[in-house]
Amino acid sequence: MADNLSVSPLAPAGGFPDLPVIAGVRFATTAAGIKYKGRTDVMLAELAPGTTIAGTFTRSKTRAAPVLDCEQKIGMPSEAGAAIVVNSGNANAFTGATGVASVKAVTKAAADATGIPEARVFTSSTGVIGEPLPHDRITVTLAALVDELDEHGIADAARAIMTTDTFPKGAGRTVEVDGYRIRIAGIAKGSGMIAPDMATMLAYVFTDARISRDSLQPLVAAACDESFNRITVDSDTSTSDTLLVAATGTSGVDVEGSDAFATALAEVMDDLARQVVRDGEGASKFVTVSVTGAASECDARQVAFAIANSPLVKTAIAGEDPNWGRVVMAVGKSGAEADRDCLSIRFGDVLVAKDGSVAPGYVETEAARHMGGDDISVSVDLGLGVGTATVYTCDLTSRYIAINADYRS
Amino acid sequence: MADNLSVSPLAPAGGFPDLPVIAGVRFATTAAGIKYKGRTDVMLAELAPGTTIAGTFTRSKTRAAPVLDCEQKIGMPSEAGAAIVVNSGNANAFTGATGVASVKAVTKAAADATGIPEARVFTSSTGVIGEPLPHDRITVTLAALVDELDEHGIADAARAIMTTDTFPKGAGRTVEVDGYRIRIAGIAKGSGMIAPDMATMLAYVFTDARISRDSLQPLVAAACDESFNRITVDSDTSTSDTLLVAATGTSGVDVEGSDAFATALAEVMDDLARQVVRDGEGASKFVTVSVTGAASECDARQVAFAIANSPLVKTAIAGEDPNWGRVVMAVGKSGAEADRDCLSIRFGDVLVAKDGSVAPGYVETEAARHMGGDDISVSVDLGLGVGTATVYTCDLTSRYIAINADYRS
Numbered sequence: 001m002a003d004n005l006s007v008s009p010l011a012p013a014g015g016f017p018d019l020p021v022i023a024g025v026r027f028a029t030t031a032a033g034i035k036y037k038g039r040t041d042v043m044l045a046e047l048a049p050g051t052t053i054a055g056t057f058t059r060s061k062t063r064a065a066p067v068l069d070c071e072q073k074i075g076m077p078s079e080a081g082a083a084i085v086v087n088s089g090n091a092n093a094f095t096g097a098t099g100v101a102s103v104k105a106v107t108k109a110a111a112d113a114t115g116i117p118e119a120r121v122f123t124s125s126t127g128v129i130g131e132p133l134p135h136d137r138i139t140v141t142l143a144a145l146v147d148e149l150d151e152h153g154i155a156d157a158a159r160a161i162m163t164t165d166t167f168p169k170g171a172g173r174t175v176e177v178d179g180y181r182i183r184i185a186g187i188a189k190g191s192g193m194i195a196p197d198m199a200t201m202l203a204y205v206f207t208d209a210r211i212s213r214d215s216l217q218p219l220v221a222a223a224c225d226e227s228f229n230r231i232t233v234d235s236d237t238s239t240s241d242t243l244l245v246a247a248t249g250t251s252g253v254d255v256e257g258s259d260a261f262a263t264a265l266a267e268v269m270d271d272l273a274r275q276v277v278r279d280g281e282g283a284s285k286f287v288t289v290s291v292t293g294a295a296s297e298c299d300a301r302q303v304a305f306a307i308a309n310s311p312l313v314k315t316a317i318a319g320e321d322p323n324w325g326r327v328v329m330a331v332g333k334s335g336a337e338a339d340r341d342c343l344s345i346r347f348g349d350v351l352v353a354k355d356g357s358v359a360p361g362y363v364e365t366e367a368a369r370h371m372g373g374d375d376i377s378v379s380v381d382l383g384l385g386v387g388t389a390t391v392y393t394c395d396l397t398s399r400y401i402a403i404n405a406d407y408r409s
Numbered sequence: 410m411a412d413n414l415s416v417s418p419l420a421p422a423g424g425f426p427d428l429p430v431i432a433g434v435r436f437a438t439t440a441a442g443i444k445y446k447g448r449t450d451v452m453l454a455e456l457a458p459g460t461t462i463a464g465t466f467t468r469s470k471t472r473a474a475p476v477l478d479c480e481q482k483i484g485m486p487s488e489a490g491a492a493i494v495v496n497s498g499n500a501n502a503f504t505g506a507t508g509v510a511s512v513k514a515v516t517k518a519a520a521d522a523t524g525i526p527e528a529r530v531f532t533s534s535t536g537v538i539g540e541p542l543p544h545d546r547i548t549v550t551l552a553a554l555v556d557e558l559d560e561h562g563i564a565d566a567a568r569a570i571m572t573t574d575t576f577p578k579g580a581g582r583t584v585e586v587d588g589y590r591i592r593i594a595g596i597a598k599g600s601g602m603i604a605p606d607m608a609t610m611l612a613y614v615f616t617d618a619r620i621s622r623d624s625l626q627p628l629v630a631a632a633c634d635e636s637f638n639r640i641t642v643d644s645d646t647s648t649s650d651t652l653l654v655a656a657t658g659t660s661g662v663d664v665e666g667s668d669a670f671a672t673a674l675a676e677v678m679d680d681l682a683r684q685v686v687r688d689g690e691g692a693s694k695f696v697t698v699s700v701t702g703a704a705s706e707c708d709a710r711q712v713a714f715a716i717a718n719s720p721l722v723k724t725a726i727a728g729e730d731p732n733w734g735r736v737v738m739a740v741g742k743s744g745a746e747a748d749r750d751c752l753s754i755r756f757g758d759v760l761v762a763k764d765g766s767v768a769p770g771y772v773e774t775e776a777a778r779h780m781g782g783d784d785i786s787v788s789v790d791l792g793l794g795v796g797t798a799t800v801y802t803c804d805l806t807s808r809y810i811a812i813n814a815d816y817r818s
Contacts, residue, residue, distance in 0.1 A: 062741030062749045094737045094749065096766035129734025130767055239741055311720070311805075312813055319814030325538025328503045332471030332648055340471045340503065357505030358539055396720075397814075398807040404721055405728030405806075 010278035010286050010374060010394070011167040016155050019172035020183035022206040024048030024248030027153030028145040029160035032137045035089030035127055040160035042138055044145040045204065046114060047082040051248045053122070054217040056224045058241035064093030066123045067240055069103045073119055074244075077213050082120040084204060084244060085110050085138070086161045088189070092125035092133040093239040102135040109139035113146045124202050124242045126163055126189065154206075158187035161202055164403065165189050165279050171271035173264040180253040182209040184264055188272040191233065191281045201228065203243045203272055205265070210249035215256050220245045223266040227273040231392045232308050233280035243269075277392045282399030285317055287392065290379045294387030299336035304391040306334035307378060314396035317376055322367035324352045331380060342383030347371060419687040419695050419783060419803070420576040425564050428581035429592035431615040433457030433657030436562030437554040438569035441546045444498030444536055449569035451547055453554045454613065455523060456491040460657045462531070463626040465633045467650035473502030475532045476649055478512045482528055483653075486622050491529040493613060493653060494519050494547070495570050497598070501534035501542040502648040511544040518548035522555045533611050533651045535572055535598065563615075567596035570611055573812065574598050574688050580680035582673040589662040591618040593673055597681040600642065600690045610637065612652045612681055614674070619658035624665050629654045632675040636682040640801045641717050642689035652678075686801045691808030694726055696801065699788045703796030708745035713800040715743035716787060723805035726785055731776035733761045740789060751792030756780060 025047055029040040047053075055074045057067050085106055092099045107121040114121075125133060158168035172185040190201030211219075224243055245265070247255075255261035278286055289308045294300035307313055310330040316323035324345045331338050341356035348370030351359045370376065376395075434456055438449040456462075464483045466476050494515055501508045516530040523530075534542060567577035581594040599610030620628075633652055654674070664670035687695055698717045703709035716722055719739040725732035733754050740747050750765035757779030760768045779785065785804075 058741075060738070060741030061743075061745075061747040062737050062752070091734075094734065094752075094762065094766060096750065096764065098766065129737060130762065239738055311809070315810050315813035318810065321814070325500075325503065328471050328538060329469070329648055332467075332469030334470075336470075338470040341505065343471070343503075353503065353539065355505065357503060357507065396810065398810040400720070401724050401727065401805065401807040401810060404724035405730070 006166065008166045008279045008283060010283055012275065012278065016158065016168050017170050017172060019154050019170050019185040020174050021151050022183055022185055022208050022248060023151070023250035024051065024208060025206045025246070026149035026151050027157040028148040028150065029153065029156045030141045030145055032087070032141050034087055034134060034137055040156065041088045042141055043086045043157045043160040044110070044142065044149070045084040045157065046149050047246050048248050048250060049081040050079055051082050051246050052211060052213040052216055053082055053244060053246045054213060054220040055242065055244045056221055058239060060239050062094065062239050064091055064125065064240045065095060065099035065103045066092055066125050067242060069107070070122050070242060073122060076119060078120055080120050081116045082122065082246065083110050083114050083116045084122045086124045086202060087138055088161055088163050089127040090125055090131055090133045091127050091129050091240050093129045095130065095132055098132050102133040105135045106138050109142050113142040122244060124240065126161065126202055126240055129239065154185055154187060161187070161189045163189065164191045164281065167279060169272055169275040169279070171268045173268055175260050175264040177253055177255050177258045177260050180251065182207060182251045182253050182255060182261065184268050186268045186272050188276055190276040191279050201241045201276060203228065205245045205268055207247050207265070208249070208251035209247050209253055209255040209261055210251065211247045211255050216245060216247055219262050219265060223269045226266060227269040230390065231273050231277050232305060233277065233394060274392055277394050280394035281403045282397040283394030284397055285374050285376050285395040287317055287376045287378065287394060289391045289393065290377065291382065292388045293381040293383045293385060295337040295385040296387045297389065300387035300389035302336040303331055303334045303380065303382065304389040306330045307380065308391045308393035311396055314393070317371065318395040318397045320368065320371040322347045322352065322364060322371050327378060327380060328353070337384060338382055339384065344381045344383065346379040348377050415575065417575045417688045417692060419692055421684065421687065425567065425577050425579050426581060428563050428579050428594040429583050430560050431592055431594055431617050431657060432560070432659035433460065433617060434615045434655070435558035435560050436566040437557040437559065438562065438565045439550045439554055441496070441550050443496055443543060443546055449565065450497045451550055452495045452566045452569040453519070453551065453558070454493040454566065455558050456655050457657050457659060458490040459488055460491050460655050461620060461622040461625055462491055462653060462655045463622060463629040464651065464653040465630055467648060469648050471503065471648050473500055473534065473649045474504060474508035474512045475501055475534050476651060478516070479531050479651060482531060485528060487529055489529050490525045491531065491655065492519050492523050492525045493531045495533045495611060496547055497570055497572050498536040499534055499540055499542045500536045500538050500649050502538045504539065504541055507541050511542040514544045515547050518551050522551040531653060533649065535570065535611055535649055538648065563594055563596060570596070570598045572598065573600045573690065576688060578681055578684040578688070580677045582677055584669050584673040586662050586664050586667045586669050589660065591616060591660045591662050591664060591670065593677050595677045595681050597685055599685040600688050610650045610685060612637065614654045614677055616656050616674070617658070617660035618656050618662055618664040618670055619660065620656045620664050625654060625656055628671050628674060632678045635675060636678040639799065640682050640686050641714060642686065642803060683801055686803050689803035690812045691806040692803030693806055694783050694785050694804040696726060696785045696787065696803060698800045698802065699786065700791065701797045702790040702792045702794060704746040704794040705796045706798065709796035709798035711745040712740055712743045712789065712791065713798040715739045716789065717800045717802035720805055723802070726780065727804040727806045729777065729780040731756045731761060731773060731780050736787060736789060737762070746793060747791055748793060753790045753792065755788040757786050
């Protein structure tokens with residue numbers, strides 16, 4: 001197995017951030033020995049009565065059992081408290097009827113231990129696909145976890161949900177709405193969008209703002225589309241991706257219709273999404289792909305993802321090579337409307353190509369200087385319309401191969 | 410620059426095949442010094458009067474100038490002779506008006522040297538994108554090339570069109586139609602479908618059969634869809650892919666409506682397509698992905714390509730890991746109709762997963778034994794309908810990264 005213990009060179013400086021405490025949310029973690037030795041692998045979050053919960057899930061057709069269970073529960077309005085139980089080390093995916101029984105066992109045990117109705121217990125599992133979840137190892141821990149619930153436990157929670165992640169991911173904001181302060185704090189895990197075995201993306205965001213489930217869900221969906229749905233490490237989509245956003249209302253501040261709240265929520269999710277890319281398997285460079293001038297937003301997104309997912313573009317970036325020919329190729333294959341002779345390409349601020357050929361006065365060493373950094377920007381203007389899109393990705397290195405070729409063997 | 414000189418471990422044993430000579434087709438090659446030193450990089454093929462020509466081209470929106478020129482000419486019926494000029498080392502792609510002028514210069518010089526009308530001179534260029542083609546180096550060679558034209562030059566032609574290829578690719582058949590013998594011989598280059606810089610796919614197939622252009626084109630399109638359109642190395646699509654099929658009619662045997670001819674033509678193209686995969690950049694394993702039981706042919710193809718293009722599936726294969734969880738993931742993300750609980754997966758003959766979970770009695774060492782070979786088969790039955798598809802690919806190794814990250818630097 002490859003050594004995945006060294007922290008990504010792209011990890012945020014300063015380590016895990018100081019997150020605001022959200023009244024009404026308490027955390028506990030434990031080492032249940034599901035797969036890992038010597039580290040925590042179960043997290044319990046308890047949410048106060050009155051909490052509203054929204055969420056989004058993977059679009060995979062082979063969704064894991066916990067995802068199907070969460071999807072069913074998320075739509076049901078409730079005033080009861082809630083609980084979130086997450087384990088790492090095993091995804092409980094492609095486990096058939098056994099997997100469904102495992103979800104049932106964990107949710108029932110959590111309901112018994114917390115006094116929260118089973119319909120309000122949400123679970124996620126992340127780790128290896130296809131192996132039965134040893135759910136007894138989780139259920140036996142729940143009573144003790146309830147005793148240890150702590151409002152200050154969010155950093156430990158971020159660590160307990162990690163798999164191949166090389167650093168825990170957290171983001172928070174404190175904002176004023178109508179003169180009153182509300183707080184948002186979130187955690188995420190993932191070394192890809194992406195990556196079914198050990199890098200499935202999970203994210204949990206908490207706020208003390210008061211907002212109905214019906215108002216929260218569209219905010220979450222829109223922010224997700226601009227954050228977690230704008231990142232890619234390797235184009236592979238997980239069977240378990242889950243984002244839950246819980247609003248306890250404990251601040252007493254109503255944020256229905258507040259732009260400040262919507263913006264802050266979007267910022268927290270964007271921050272978490274970028275951290276997932278910064279921990280992309282084998283990543284040595286953070287890459288922002290911006291597309292402008294597309295015939296439509298949809299076309300812009302298609303071109304941006306074609307560039308961000310192209311193995312040839314990603315390996316060129318790993319090699320610090322301003323290989324704009326590969327960007328042209330990716331535009332061409334995207335399926336979006338494109339006219340070779342209207343295309344411009346920039347690496348950083350350097351105009352590389354314009355109107356269908358190399359830019360007049362282009363000096364490769366200038367572009368190469370930008371490629372030598374660890375924050376790379378690739379901008380493409382299609383020259384056709386007003387569609388724009390931005391996507392975040394990382395480069396493709398031999399370390400990605402080492403991690404993924406050697407993972408189980 | 411990575412060392413790309415060692416021959417792929419998947420190269421066909423026995424080297425370049427003994428191909429039948431096609432009367433009416435003559436070849437000449439030369440070292441024009443376009444980019445490479447000490448090897449041939451220009452090929453001229455001359456086709457006798459009466460030859461019909463069909464072809465297919467990349468669907469990229471950023472097609473190179475020679476491709477646009479060929480596309481325009483291929484539809485025009487003609488009884489005149491024809492010429493094909495191919496250079497390696499420079500793709501003449503994304504070169505704007507300069508690129509168009511280069512095509513014009515080469516086709517005019519070839520017409521002058523051969524006496525063939527310009528409208529019947531087809532050119533291809535393969536190599537680096539975005540650099541002007543030094544077309545003078547080609548045009549000065551043409552008169553001498555005409556003097557050296559030789560019916561037996563096909564193996565040299567296969568070598569002159571190579572870029573990062575590690576072996577020349579040829580395939581041929583001799584078949585009887587209505588008791589008379591006809592011959593087919595083809596060459597191809599490419600270390601991917603794919604790969605815009607130096608691995609663009611080009612293929613030229615010649616036959617002495619007699620068939621009209623209108624009958625030949627649909628045969629070529631159908632066979633291409635089952636061969637060159639069924640391979641992927643890295644999911645990147647070239648700006649220059651070109652397939653030309655030329656029927657000289659010199660055998661005097663009319664093959665209109667002949668199944669034997671159609672089958673032989675398809676076999677030659679399939680053989681060449683597999684050789685391209687066998688020379689995939691960094692490939693250490695040849696992979697056949699077969700999908701059955703899909704709701705439609707289109708769904709089957711979508712699932713097969715999702716598996717064949719998944720970096721996580723490809724790295725698992727490189728690591729000889731029967732990681733069927735990643736195959737489940739790829740099915741789920743494909744967008745095709747799928748039901749987790751109807752899915753079966755085999756590696757080689759070993760049934761790995763069935764009805765939504767691991768197969769009863771599955772022993773991983775048996776699947777691992779299959780993965781240790783260099784000819785890997787991944788079969789998925791979706792259990793929904795009668796749609797089937799087969800796609801060929803190779804594994805993703807750190808050598809792919811080395812070749813593509815270091816290529817220009």
